[in-house]
Amino acid sequence: DTGVSQDPRHKITKRGQNVTFRCDPISEHNRLYWYRQTLGQGPEFLTYFQNEAQLEKSRLLSDRFSAERPKGSFSTLEIQRTEQGDSAMYLCASSLGWSGVGYGYTFGSGTRLTVV
């Protein structure tokens, strides 16, 4: 598989529960990004990693959100004490490093989270 994989595709959870999403990037890509997309909006940046280092976090990423990328391979995004406002599509993307500023990202198909 040469694409970006995200798991699960869909997640329905009750308000207050914790959820964790996984992203497997393209193997040679050292940058990994998380975005959130709500209906009718463009993707909003959450955070990104270069290898295992988390280089930037958006103000959108509240204390309830945490992301990791152990060993610089796959990444997880955890949301604690979910709220209805967290309902969205969570997109993962990967790219080559800084020298790839002009390179496009490769996006996964996303994880759709519904908080009920």
Add this chain to the structure above:
Amino acid sequence: AQSVAQPEDQVNVAEGNPLTVKCTYSVSGNPYLFWYVQYPNRGLQFLLKYITGDNLVKGSYGFEAEFNKSQTSFHLKKPSALVSDSALYFCAVREEGPYIFGTGTRLKVLA
């Protein structure tokens, strides 16, 4: 701060007609500009990019985009639209760090 604007929520065009999806940007330095397409329940797919060089950039599926520095625009174009081009299109800018996306334009190509 960098930003992009897509002034049209939706564009309708008849099949076979040329299409244009508009994008304007704001950056403090040199812009790196991109177009992505999103089909229902799918991730975003890269269409084309402008980094430097020719102002007319050719991309996937017959799309092209024209970079206009004086108007700070990067409009997406296609000479002859197909029904299968119907999708959500996003313009993005990247100066340093991650992309900033526009709000998207829904393209409907009518048979």
